[in-house]
Amino acid sequence: MIDTAVLAAVAVVLGGVVAVTPRDGRIVILGLMLAAVAASLVASPLPSSLAVTARILGALLAAYLLWAAAGSGWVKSAGSAVGPIAEGAAAAAAFGVGLTIRPVDPLAGPVVAQASGLALIALAVVPLAGRDVFRLGVGVTLLTLGCSLMVTAWSGPTPPLEQLAMAALLIGIAGATSLLVPQSELASETVVPVDSVETAGAEEAPARIPARRAPEKAAAAQPRPSDASAPARTIASAEIEEPYEWFIPTPAEPVRRRPRASTVRRVDTPKPADARKLAPKKPTRSRPDLGGKP
């Protein structure tokens, strides 16, 4: 019968590969959660139920924090530059190395803990070298999980408080990542159709505007293509050439809906600054006939 620790170690490595490979943030978070939950089970003997519960709750909360930062949707990782097969091969190689080397002899814990820990550390190297904040947070999480597995392998069973401290550390890392992901990066990935909403004075507003963006930033944004034609790669925060602004919560500006035709006031109302920015750079339409009035 296969040991639980071996199965958990394989799950840890699979979760790690899933966490560093895809571009969809939701899949990345699921991979991280799988790795974090399984990492608590790579031990022999299994930790107490209290310790396992703490680690699982910590993993779930960490995943939720990242998920919440992603707006339950479209935050994207930069993804792997070499693809899932190469990442899997690298993880498998590190796993094999971890099965063979003996820096500590005899090992106080299962050898698969050392192998899976080494695999996670290997997977974390490339994300840690990048500048994508979300992917960097994934790398830090994987490194932490790898280090915890190393502790299990080299020092043996750990007390429940250590598991609790590790869970708190994972939550802290996830929280820090979710707080440091640039807001513009999050917002630029979340779009909702606003075809039926139009700012007064701007007859041809862009078809879509970012949903979570401040009004000023929304006005400055360029029209985006539809989701189907949007490029699949993630825009790194450093690549976004938008006017960055201080993240100060701005009170939501009331969106003016298009008035009914019967209630349209045909007066020369000056355009709001936002609407002026939002308006496409086209030749302005000629003013409607006002019946000879100035």
Add this chain to the structure above:
Amino acid sequence: MTLIAFLLICIFGMLLGLLAQPFAMLSRLVAVGSLVAALTAALLLNPNDTATLGEVQLATTRFVCFFLTALTASCLMLCIVGLVTGWPERLAPAALATFAGVGFAISATDPTVALIAAAAATAPAALVASRIRSTPLGTTVGVAELRTLALVVGASVLAAVTVLNTNWNADDPTFMIAIAFVALAAAVAVRSGAVPFHVPAALLSRSGEGLGLVLSLVWIPTGFGLVALSWGATIYGVPGDWLDRAVVAVQLVAVATLVLGAVGAMLHDEIEEVVAYSIVQDTGFILLALTARDADAAQPARLWLLAFILAKSALVAWAATASWAFGSSNLGDLRGWLRRSPILGLALVGIVLATLGWPGSDVFEARATLVRLGLPDSVHFLGTAAILLSLAYYLRLMAIGLLTPSAVVRGAAGDRPRWHPAGAEAAGQEVLAAEVAPVAVAKSAEVAPVAVATAVADPASQHADDEGPVQSHRRHVSFGHQLRVAWRLNRPLQASLLVLGIAAVAAAIAFGGFGAAGASQSGITLDQAAGPIAIPSAIDNGGEPTPEASAGASPAITFPLPPSPTPAATAATAAPSASSSASPLPSGTSGD
């Protein structure tokens, strides 16, 4: 149980503070209330408290109590300053989370738990840095924060494993200890912004964080450094070529930090940057304490950490107050600030005293001891050089303050108590409107609106009006009215007095006041856990036997001996209270 109460207050205070963030007034109320509660719990901590949680014993010492009290008190004082000068968003919840982690770390008897908790305590720095996350600067700072967190986690775990494990499969058993030492020193250096790694600290100082700087640059490095220093004299005191080379590398970083940090503080013109580089310079002494690897360096290092927390918190508060009072943080605009705000000048003098002391004072001797034990004899002059360089940039700040005031300074309010007629009238109208309305409405629903309108529009006319509820109420509250007007008009004075108070407390701590000197004699719990190797618990607890020692029982955690101890190391363990000359690495020669 007192320790558990402190930890719970910190955790719940942090959660409540985060939940209350969308509501400005409520978040301030929750933050100040939580910090007051945490400070009360820290003051009531029992120095001999023990509790077992998750099969690990948590225990307190006098120093643990003092350290946690100093952290919470400095945070509370800064938040009160922030109520006047500008509320530091998210500082209080982040600080409370950090204090909880530090509390776990310095009270745990298990090294792995202590180091993991210390690493977790560094994560809340992101809460403060997140305010600028949508700027290019914020992205850079965020990347630096996460990488620092990765280094701290890796180094902590490696150090914990190295300390616990004796079965390394290596020819030279000190090799792994050297790697762990380098990793831990690198984590301390990067987290505290030592000179090769000072760029994130400098960037953060340019981000307008104000009071929030203190969390990333002072409190978190201090807490992590305290845990990292806890077994330096025992585990890393083992002689070995690899370890000696590692110590030399850390000494180079420390020297560069001591010198170049002060140079950076002298060359920059923004007051926040001066403060940041000043903090960076003084973190060099934490690295020196690491390189000392001597039991004699433990007490000065702890005292220095206490003085560092209070003095640098006061310096950050001073900078925030000066920037707020004069509306500029540029030293060119701040010409003549000392003439306008002499109380802030006094506060700066207190901060200098708390940081440098004078010959014979506790903090001065602590710095001198760390330089003597942490550096080779040939570079001991760097201790004096560091003091002189520090004095140079402090004197520069003073000299700029004595120049002819610039237009910015002339236009500022300054420290002098004021009763400006125009300001008094404006403030008086607000107060009068707030006080008169309820009474007037209660007494006469018909007369009140007219009376209130008259009172607010022209307070002077009330002197001629001897009739009516408004006038009678005005006479009744006139003294309180005047006090409130004076309170509103003298905000700069209040802020300056608060900063002066913080500086006075810092100076008192630096000179061993409030029992700081006695508390620094006792180590943290981890020191006592390392007792079986070199430092018996009875000696490390300020000469008072611990409950375990008095009961004849061994400590809860028995540390393994370092691998292959040499005869010299064995001799050192046999004579734990011996001077540094009997230690495995003689003082001043550790890096040679």
